Amino acid sequence: MPQDSPPAAVPAPDVPASIPPNQPGLLELFVAFAKMSLAGFGGVLVWARRGIVDQHRWMTAEEFNETFALCHFLPGPNIVNLSVVFGSRFRGVAGGFAAFAGLVGPPMLIATALAAVYARYGEIDALRRILAGVACAAVGLLLAVVFKMMMPLIKKRDAVGIVILIAVFIAIGLFRLPLQEVLLVGIPLSLAITYFMRRRVNG
Numbered sequence: 001m002p003q004d005s006p007p008a009a010v011p012a013p014d015v016p017a018s019i020p021p022n023q024p025g026l027l028e029l030f031v032a033f034a035k036m037s038l039a040g041f042g043g044v045l046v047w048a049r050r051g052i053v054d055q056h057r058w059m060t061a062e063e064f065n066e067t068f069a070l071c072h073f074l075p076g077p078n079i080v081n082l083s084v085v086f087g088s089r090f091r092g093v094a095g096g097f098a099a100f101a102g103l104v105g106p107p108m109l110i111a112t113a114l115a116a117v118y119a120r121y122g123e124i125d126a127l128r129r130i131l132a133g134v135a136c137a138a139v140g141l142l143l144a145v146v147f148k149m150m151m152p153l154i155k156k157r158d159a160v161g162i163v164i165l166i167a168v169f170i171a172i173g174l175f176r177l178p179l180q181e182v183l184l185v186g187i188p189l190s191l192a193i194t195y196f197m198r199r200r201v202n203g
Helices: 026-039 045-055 061-072 078-121 125-155 159-174 179-202
Strands: none
Touching: 026 045, 026 078, 045 061, 045 078, 045 125, 061 078, 061 125, 125 159, 159 179
16 A cells, blocks of 8 residues: 655745835824924934834834934934935935924924023023933933944944944044044045955955
């Protein structure tokens, strides 16, 4: 009696190598950046990274660092540049406007009202102490997001990136060298080192 032949292997379903990020709509872009700006006491960068990378997963940590690096070297406020670049990446010009409007619209209304209040009651000592406490919290939030943005470099063991980071910090933070001059030297140097190292690795 012939033995039963083994069942044919069922091919595994194709799994995409990389899952594309979510594609936010115009309203979603506006609401997301409005929430970031309204929560962004002490700076929106902290909340922008949390919303884009951790919460919505629209970008990876590396992509966020690269995009923010580009926006940092463009004229104008960094976070405003980030909103326009990010929105345009997903929804073109309309997406850039939607993210920009969400970022600056609600805070502008609140800031206008607070400016009127501060002009009338700004000399009160209690208000000054409150503002000093907010400033301390803002510095803490900024240090936290800087540490998070450094993690991709540390995980990849990017020694060149870390050395350049430390060199720029020393030049600007300790020696008080002009920002423009440091960037004019640091950016081409970073690009050149990265280019030659990749050529060396690729043979």
